[in-house]
Amino acid sequence: MDRLAHGGAVLLAALKSREQTIAFCESLTAGLAAATLAGIPGASAVLRGGLVTYATDLKVSLAGVPQELIDTFGVVSPECAAAMAGGAREVCGTDWALGLTGVAGPDTQEGKPVGEVWIGIAGPGGLVDASPAFTPELRMKLVELGRGAIRDYAVSQSFSLLLGHLDEH
Numbered sequence: 001m002d003r004l005a006h007g008g009a010v011l012l013a014a015l016k017s018r019e020q021t022i023a024f025c026e027s028l029t030a031g032l033a034a035a036t037l038a039g040i041p042g043a044s045a046v047l048r049g050g051l052v053t054y055a056t057d058l059k060v061s062l063a064g065v066p067q068e069l070i071d072t073f074g075v076v077s078p079e080c081a082a083a084m085a086g087g088a089r090e091v092c093g094t095d096w097a098l099g100l101t102g103v104a105g106p107d108t109q110e111g112k113p114v115g116e117v118w119i120g121i122a123g124p125g126g127l128v129d130a131s132p133a134f135t136p137e138l139r140m141k142l143v144e145l146g147r148g149a150i151r152d153y154a155v156s157q158s159f160s161l162l163l164g165h166l167d168e169h
Contacts, residue, residue, distance in 0.1 A: 015096070023098075027052075
């Protein structure tokens with residue numbers, strides 16, 4: 001079992017034991033997080049669905065991210081990641097949602113460097129949080145490995161971050 005599938009299996013088991021559900025709003029990962037979870041037997045017990053909002057306008061129209069937020073902070077920001085997660089949680093009617101946004105490369109976006117990735121988490125009780133996906137050192141290594149590595153590690157890190165929140169709640 002590869003690293004992504006293993007992380008997904010651990011997350012799936014944790015959500016299942018809590019009888020909680022999850023959804024995703026994905027930009028740079030374009031559905032990879034949801035597909036990874038869906039590839040694990042038993043995923044239907046927790047995975048409700050997700051939004052692929054690769055284009056900026058879809059973050060607004062599908063996930064409900066306020067245009068003013070995007071105008072102020074950009075799509076590659078903790079604010080946008082948190083709003084994407086909150087939108088997916090609301091639209092999909094789940095206990096938890098993850099929002100992934102960032103720059104996989106090869107070019108910068110909004111002046112943000114390749115490898116800058118933000119993960120938003122929305123959960124029960126109005127919990128909304130956002131964290132950088134990578135340390136600066138890891139980001140530099142992933143940039144050398146390319147787009148696929150950035151996307152894979154973003155998904156893996158999103159699973160780990162949510163597991164941390166599950167342990168706290």
